[in-house]
Amino acid sequence: MAFSPATNLGPATGLSCRECGHVRELGPFYACEECFGPLEISYDFGTVTRADIEAGPRNIWRYRGLLPVPENVAETPNTEPGLTRLVRADQLAEELGLQRLWVKDDSGNPTHSFKDRVVAVALAAARELGFKVLACPSTGNLANAVAAAAARAGIRSAVFVPSNLESQKIITTAVYGGTFVTVDGNYDDVNRLASEIAGEQEDWAFVNVNVRPYYAEGSKTLGYEIAEQLGWRLPDQIVVPVASGSQLTKIDKAFQELIKLGLVEDRPYRVFGAQAAGCDPVATAFKNGWDVFKPVKPDTIAKSLAIGNPADGTYVLDVVRRTGGAVEDVTDEQVVEGIRLLARTEGIFGETAGGVTVGVLRKLVENGRLDPAAETVIINSGDGLKTLDAVAPVVAPTANIAPSLEAFRAAGIA
Numbered sequence: 001m002a003f004s005p006a007t008n009l010g011p012a013t014g015l016s017c018r019e020c021g022h023v024r025e026l027g028p029f030y031a032c033e034e035c036f037g038p039l040e041i042s043y044d045f046g047t048v049t050r051a052d053i054e055a056g057p058r059n060i061w062r063y064r065g066l067l068p069v070p071e072n073v074a075e076t077p078n079t080e081p082g083l084t085r086l087v088r089a090d091q092l093a094e095e096l097g098l099q100r101l102w103v104k105d106d107s108g109n110p111t112h113s114f115k116d117r118v119v120a121v122a123l124a125a126a127r128e129l130g131f132k133v134l135a136c137p138s139t140g141n142l143a144n145a146v147a148a149a150a151a152r153a154g155i156r157s158a159v160f161v162p163s164n165l166e167s168q169k170i171i172t173t174a175v176y177g178g179t180f181v182t183v184d185g186n187y188d189d190v191n192r193l194a195s196e197i198a199g200e201q202e203d204w205a206f207v208n209v210n211v212r213p214y215y216a217e218g219s220k221t222l223g224y225e226i227a228e229q230l231g232w233r234l235p236d237q238i239v240v241p242v243a244s245g246s247q248l249t250k251i252d253k254a255f256q257e258l259i260k261l262g263l264v265e266d267r268p269y270r271v272f273g274a275q276a277a278g279c280d281p282v283a284t285a286f287k288n289g290w291d292v293f294k295p296v297k298p299d300t301i302a303k304s305l306a307i308g309n310p311a312d313g314t315y316v317l318d319v320v321r322r323t324g325g326a327v328e329d330v331t332d333e334q335v336v337e338g339i340r341l342l343a344r345t346e347g348i349f350g351e352t353a354g355g356v357t358v359g360v361l362r363k364l365v366e367n368g369r370l371d372p373a374a375e376t377v378i379i380n381s382g383d384g385l386k387t388l389d390a391v392a393p394v395v396a397p398t399a400n401i402a403p404s405l406e407a408f409r410a411a412g413i414a
Ligand SMILES: *Cc1c(COP(=O)(O)O)cnc(C)c1O
Pocket: 113, 114, 115, 141, 142, 219, 241, 242, 243, 244, 245, 246, 247, 248, 304, 305, 351, 353, 381, 382
């Protein structure tokens, strides 16, 4: 691939290894030359003010000064995700015995999950780096986001998913018309295949593989938004769903950056991770006091979180232990209960990942790990319309009646 060293990636200055700290120039790199550790973007932010951010677009590009994207990023077609609502959840709080609870409802993004954030940043960086195709292995939501963003940008997409995915997520990817391949294997098989393809197809940007350092930074915008929407302060506690673990670690990174930049007060906060019991390598490691997790074979209805060998699992353990949080898991039954509880109390229909997070919130209150008096934020990372199968067997209309007043009265529902 003809690659010229990128100079127009905003405040990004280089790529540093998360394991050994070795630094190299910006480019289409994701593994350390010295130790094969994962690379992460380093920055020189200069001065960033609340006023600068508040004057920006009403999407993630208001934080472009904190992301590895060109200054004029808002001018090129992208899906413009972000600035989703932060909902005060008093009824859910009361049900669970909490005093102050908020739901960051990221189902409000263009393709109805938080993945639009990471893909928007990956697309912007991939263009600068000279890639021609936007690609990914996906558990579903990423497939939607990549296919849509590529369509909007007028470039080719190439998306790979496990063939047993929810039909809703198959349809909502296929509709965008890119190259779309279902693979007979689980996500970890698809991910390995994608790495092999990335080695051959040099101008394909696999957003979560070979441009992963850029992609991952997109999750920081969740942290920035929560702080800004709370009136420029951090919550005491936050509960985040964990698949690869990137979202959780980058929300923490965002909070740390805001503190260093003086945009929020420096005070302690605790980060909690949420997994499904059918795919809980990080929760298991946390509970057993292990420094490294053991990969598992996923078996859960929470398919968007079904990554058995999570790339950032170890870093999740670091963040959670450093901040005094925990990683907890819930059964599929509790996932369904969590979806219904959020819907019934707050009118928010989350996907299975949202059910995992609400279920884990409940469990953390019950086992005393979470302080019910402290202000808490939970993430609803995707829309329930994408995982209808999870609740279809357990919800139904109250009654079916003839179109007459007698029939209404006879049904006894008044
Ligand atoms: C991908 C995904 C997550 C978690 O993402 P990671 O950054 O890989 O941990 C959470 N919720 C939903 C709905 C997702 O699609």
